[in-house]
Amino acid sequence: MKFRFALAIAASAILAAAGTAVAQQPIIIKFSHVVAVDTPKGKAAEYFKKLAEERTKGRVKIEVYPNSQLFKDGEEMEAVQLGSVQMLAPSLAKFGPLGVREFEVFDLPYIFDDYNQLHTVTSGPVGQGLFKKIESKGLVGLAYWDNGFKVMSANKPIRVPTDYKGLKMRVQSSKVLADQMKALGSIPQSMAFSEVYQALQTGVVDGTENPPSNFSTQKMQEVQKYLALTNHGYLGYAVIVNKKFWDGLPADIRTTLEGAMKDATKYANDIAQKDNDDAIEVVRKSGKTEIITLTPDQKAAMKKALVAVHKENESRIGKDTLAEVYKETGFKP
Numbered sequence: 001m002k003f004r005f006a007l008a009i010a011a012s013a014i015l016a017a018a019g020t021a022v023a024q025q026p027i028i029i030k031f032s033h034v035v036a037v038d039t040p041k042g043k044a045a046e047y048f049k050k051l052a053e054e055r056t057k058g059r060v061k062i063e064v065y066p067n068s069q070l071f072k073d074g075e076e077m078e079a080v081q082l083g084s085v086q087m088l089a090p091s092l093a094k095f096g097p098l099g100v101r102e103f104e105v106f107d108l109p110y111i112f113d114d115y116n117q118l119h120t121v122t123s124g125p126v127g128q129g130l131f132k133k134i135e136s137k138g139l140v141g142l143a144y145w146d147n148g149f150k151v152m153s154a155n156k157p158i159r160v161p162t163d164y165k166g167l168k169m170r171v172q173s174s175k176v177l178a179d180q181m182k183a184l185g186s187i188p189q190s191m192a193f194s195e196v197y198q199a200l201q202t203g204v205v206d207g208t209e210n211p212p213s214n215f216s217t218q219k220m221q222e223v224q225k226y227l228a229l230t231n232h233g234y235l236g237y238a239v240i241v242n243k244k245f246w247d248g249l250p251a252d253i254r255t256t257l258e259g260a261m262k263d264a265t266k267y268a269n270d271i272a273q274k275d276n277d278d279a280i281e282v283v284r285k286s287g288k289t290e291i292i293t294l295t296p297d298q299k300a301a302m303k304k305a306l307v308a309v310h311k312e313n314e315s316r317i318g319k320d321t322l323a324e325v326y327k328e329t330g331f332k333p
């Protein structure tokens with residue numbers, strides 16, 4: 001009798017231990033992205049990981065996969081919709097293929113003069129409205145993270161629109177960006193970020209555009225002789241999660257993660273400008289790429305050639321979205 005009683009006690013103790021062990025399995029969030037760690041997005045993703053794991057006291061584990069390790073462009077959107085990963089921070093230029101073309105308003109050349117104008121739009125009805133729109137795609141938008149203003153690069157000096165004539169220029173999967181390159185007389189080639197370095201090295205493309213932080217961390221100075229400080233457009237990100245996963249989280253965990261995301265967003269947007277300024281110095285010091293500063297006339301010629309893209313894409317982006325952004329930025333097409 002005593003033996004049976006002891007056996008029952010032991011069995012329930014083992015079961016209890018097993019139960020607790022299962023209960024204590026951390027919630028895993030796979031966070032996949034396509035850029036290097038030493039970039040505004042790469043650093044912000046690591047910072048979010050640190051805050052989220054600390055504040056949930058280990059109940060959540062963030063696995064960050066940079067450099068397209070897990071999924072590259074063209075794959076990662078489907079992966080997050082299927083739940084193969086839980087979190088992404090794609091460029092705003094990559095939401096068109098998802099069917100939310102309004103995001104391409106952010107790609108329009110010269111539409112933002114500075115980060116403040118951009119933040120007015122992302123935190124305002126347009127930015128929040130876009131997050132509403134992606135819910136029907138099974139996604140939740142958590143935040144907008146900055147990178148910066150793009151520069152153009154090639155293996156010949158590029159100062160005015162005619163210098164771009166006939167060049168094959170890599171772009172992200174955005175019709176607005178393809179039209180932008182066509183407006184310069186060059187040939188747009190859309191491809192995944194992870195393929196750009198090799199495409200430049202082998203001559204599949206002649207040039208590209210990106211914020212300096214992406215240019216230098218991908219070592220494009222090794223395969224591009226000229227970089228023009230055009231600041232002709234903005235590149236930033238939307239941090240998104242799988243909706244079913246996010247809605248299914250325990251409420252306290254979700255609240256804690258929202259707080260961590262808020263602080264990581266402030267961090268991302270605080271470091272972006274300096275990261276890009278530092279990147280230009282890295283390129284300059286490499287001595288491999290000549291940095292071109294445009295004269296006011298050259299900048300005016302670029303702007304004149306590129307603003308035509310706004311009208312061309314008015315119906316694609318949506319008249320209301322465009323009008324609202326023009327109102328908030330004061331942009332005069």
Ligand code: LMR
Nearest residue numbers: 034035091172193210214
């Ligand atoms: C690109 O494809 O050029 C960028 O969107 C990469 C990134 O995420 O910054």
